[in-house]
Amino acid sequence: MSELVVRRLLIDLETPLPRHWCAGDPFRTAFFNALSMSFPVGEQFFIDSVRNGLKALPSELQDQYKAEVQGFIGQEATHRRVHGLFNKHLEKQGLVNDWAPRAEKNMQLLAGTNPRHALAITAANEHFTAILAEWMLRNHDMLDGCEPRLKTMWLWHCAEESEHKNTAFDVYTALGGSHEWRIKWFRRITFVFLADTLRQTVNNLYHDGTLWQWRTWKSAAGFLFGQRGLVRQTFKPWRDYLRIDFHPNQQASDLSSRWLASNTSAYTPVAAAA
Ligand SMILES: [Fe+2]
C-alpha cells in the first residue's frame, strides 16, 4: 500500500501561454496539448472507477485501501483542475478538443456494467500514464527550453502518476478481476489511446496551421523514434503489462521521489480529498 500525498501546485496558470510553449516546437506542443485535453474527462473517469471499485469491496478490504484511494482521488482531482486551467488557454488559442466529447460518449457505454470493467480500463490507462511519466522524468532535459511553469506542471503530474500507479491495479485485483479481462482491456485501450492521441495531435496541428510543415514531422520522428524517443523507450515497459505475474511496482524507480524532493518550492502538500 502506498501513502499518497496530495499537493497543490504553485505555478501561475493565468498569464497567457506562448502558442508554441514547448521550446518553440509545434509538434511537441501539439502532442502535450492533446494529452492535456483528455485529462479532465479521463481523470474523472479514473476517480469514479476507483471510488466505485472501493465501494464494491468487502468491508475489511475497504479499510485496507481507503486511505490510498483517498490519496489517489485527491491527486487526480488536482490534476484535472490544473489541466482544466491550462486547457482554457488552448481554447483561447483556437484549438478544438474533440477527444473529450468522444471519450465521454464511450464512457456512457459502461453504465451499469460490473465495476471491474471500468477498473481494468483505468488500470490500463494508468499503465500508459505511468510509463509516459517515467520516460519524461528520465528525459526531463528534453523539456529544457519549454515555458518553465509548464515544465514544472508536466513533471509534477508525472511524479504523481508514477507515485499512484499501483492503486487502480490493486483495487482491480482485490475485487477479483481476472488476468484475461485485464489483458483484453489493455489491448483495446492501447489501440484507443494511440488513435486518440494521434487524432488530437493532428487536429491541434491543423488548427495551429503547422500540420504541413516539414519541421513538424521532422520533430515528430525524433520525438517518437529517435535514440531517446518515446516509442523506442516505452515499448518494453508497455509489453511487460501483458505478463501474468505483472505488477506496476516491478517498474518502480526513484525518479518520482527524487523530483518531488528537489522541487519542494513548486508545491504545498494538502490533506487528501475524500
Ligand atoms: Fe493524473
Ligand SMILES: [Fe+2]
Ligand atoms: Fe493517474
